[in-house]
Amino acid sequence: MLLGSITVSAWIVKPLIGYCIDNFLNKKLWIFIALVLNAALALFVGFRELPLAILVAILVITSAGSAFRDVAADGIMCVEGKKYNATGRIQSIQWISISVALLITGIAGGYIAEKWGYRMAFTLLMPAYILTGFCAYFYREDRSPSSGTGNRLWSELKKLLGDKKLIMVGLFIFLYRYSPSFGTPLFFIQRDTFKWGKVWIGTLSTMGTLFSIAGALLYYNLSQRIKIRKWLYFSVFLGAVTTLSYLYYTPLTAIIYDLIYGFLGMFIFLMVMDFMARNTIAGLEATSFAFLCSISNLALVASNLSGAFLLDRIGLNWLIALSAFTSFLCLLVINKIE
Secondary structure, three states: OHHHHHHOHHHHHHHHHHHHHHHOEOHHHHHHHHHHHHHHHHHHHHHOOOOHHHHHHHHHHHHHHHHHHHHHHHHHHHHHHHHHOOHHHHHHHHHHHHHHHHHHHHHHHHHHHHHOOHHHHHHOOHHHHHHHHHHHHOOOOOOOOEOOOHHHHHHHHHHHHOOHHHHHHHHHHHHHHOOOOOHHHHHHHHHHHOOOOHHHHHHHHHHHHHHHHHHHHHHHHHOOOOOHHHHHHHHHHHHHHHHHHHHOOOHHHHHHHHHHHHHHHHHHHHHHHHHHHHOOOOOOHHHHHHHHHHHHHHHHHHHHHHHHHHHHHHHHHHHHHHHHHHHHHHHHHHOOOO
16 A cells, blocks of 8 residues: 555646646647656566566656646546536546456456566557557647746646635545545455455456446436535445445455445546536636646545554554544535535
8 A cells, every 4th residue: 555655646746747738848749758658668667677666666657657648638628528518428438438448457457467477567558558649649739839937837826725615625525535545455355365366356347347337327427417516415425334334345245345336436436526627727727627636646645554554553444444434524624615
């Protein structure tokens, strides 16, 4: 969990990434730069045996490249989505696409990890990077490349931090997303106690992804009709109940939880992302959405670190109970959002 927190550190500074994308070069060029960097690092990892410290450093840089591509896509989503009242639908399509990619990695990744190891897995990323670059080539942006200044960066940061509604939404997102994590221990239970192989774990992940796609399709159909704040309120109680259910964790319930919670989790996740997109600042959509995403990612990092710290001290069952309790903290903030 500690290593996982380190490798996603770039996702915490997404507002700065958003500023770079909005003010230097253009979205297509940033996508190409990130793809070339990630491809080079993937080949480097694939062809060399590396010590853990260097491997983690490469994963941090690779994650940063993914963050640049993510911010560029989300900026487009916010601008076009708010224009046509379709932020929820666009994000549903985005996450259905991501889920389809996860279907592939859920099956192929488990097989590759079982048979060939992580180095071959990195090498086989190359076709995906090439295909992504080919698709990005056809993207046309409405503005020409521009360059920013330090003064503009400071003014945009002041505008972000001075927007009380955005700050309140950010506080809600942090409390909503934060709870001490216990996901990694469950993986070891699957491997060491249930004696599940990597292929079966990958297959189960694939089935969970299919249910996630179903959840995204449902949100696509309901996103323009639901009252997000009301549904978020009820999702807090649902999240606490589902968290407590992990106190009873058997091979059968593990399968049931992965499938049902995959469906519910994707629906709730898209609802939160839609809520964030609707509350971005006009003219600073990419940067303000990245700001809220950074807060969400910071909450997940804090969840992993606190879960890693508490697991050996209070045990898995008490960690699950504490995680369920912290789900209610966001209720202190939700009614203060206009």
